[in-house]
Amino acid sequence: MRRVLLLALIALAAAPAALPARAAQVTQLIAEKAAADTGGAMPPAGRYDVTLTPGDVAEATLVSAFVIDRSTGQFAANVVTGAGETWRVTGLATLTVPVPVPVRRILPDELLTKADFTMVALPYRQLGSFAVTSLDRLQGMQVRRVLAAGRPVMVQSVTPPIVIGKGDKVSLEYRKGNMQLSAPGRAITSAEADQEVRVINLVSNRTVTGIARAAGIVEVSK
Template sequence: MSRLVLATLLSLCLAPLAPRAEATQVTTLIAEKAAANADGAMPANASYDVTLQTTSPTQAELVSAFWMDPATGQFAANVVTSDGETRRVYGMAVLTVPVPIPTHRLMPDTILNKADFRVVPLPYQRLSRFTITDIKQLAGMQVRQVLSADRPVLTQQVSPPLVVDRGARVSISYNHGRLTLTAPGRAITGAEAGQTVRVVNLASNRTVTGIARPGGIVEVTQ
């Protein structure tokens, strides 16, 4: 054997082997495949909750083939295990979204805060387009309809707090150029800040319409 051939064989023997892919939880691999197949259609904060058949391997190096029914979440996949064996796995991949739900029953007129909620993952396809999924949109809001415990909140069930309550005493501020006059009044309707509200001027017994401001003030411009 020539020295060149011997050196070549020796270099091949001493060359480091290509690193194998690390074994990963099959549920993680399937969730990544499902998200990739969604092609950007899934909400930014959504993820896939994957359930495997009990006979499926729990770890694998990669997914070599993947099929999924987007409507039901049922999938079939071929995964390659660490010993090089290809195994077929089946299960469900459900797209879920973290949703704030009340921890207790909340009555109308309650001002909400984050402590009133806990965040749980819920199936995206079961949510209404009116479902509030960001807890930041709930803090400081006022309840309009009873909120049941452990049920998602809909946009029509809450609103910004009223600054003028129906039947409440208000201060009517008349603005005409540089001239400002005030008069006592009583609200006929309720209103949020910046909304129009009808009030009775208690000094003249006339009904006027103005803009509700914080502090029970109604601005009327003439």
């Protein structure tokens, strides 16, 4: 008998104490449930913005049942309040992601800086696969097509900056071991940094191919 009592006391001490459930906003609970159901398909920095049908209960302790139409974001759920009551709630859960959008109209050939953009939460399903969602991917890029204020930037609308333009005067840098020579040239193609560019050597009048290293500098290996 004494041993049974001792075991019961040990089991009671090891059992976790029951904690009262804390109420939370239903919109928060639904957002967490929708994100959990999305799982690995959840985009980085994505979140659900939830709007409840007017008149639905605002606070609850848990979601006991949940179903959502992924194509529209419409959902229905059962939530349990702190008093133990189960309420049916409905509404709209929209998956959004923060997207950089221009703060002004930006013309072709301009170089982009972070100051040109602001971050706006937009519905993920409306963006398409070509929208740029990272501000870091736009920093220092050159505009190819006009960027409209307040609209997402498409990947095909920007390009790494051109450091050598067609017709530019350049310095051809020849390196071989410790020897370095230079000669004037004129570019007959354009190139981004570290891309191949064709240049006329103005001394020999021959066309050579080199690597655009910086504005006005072309490295030639032969």
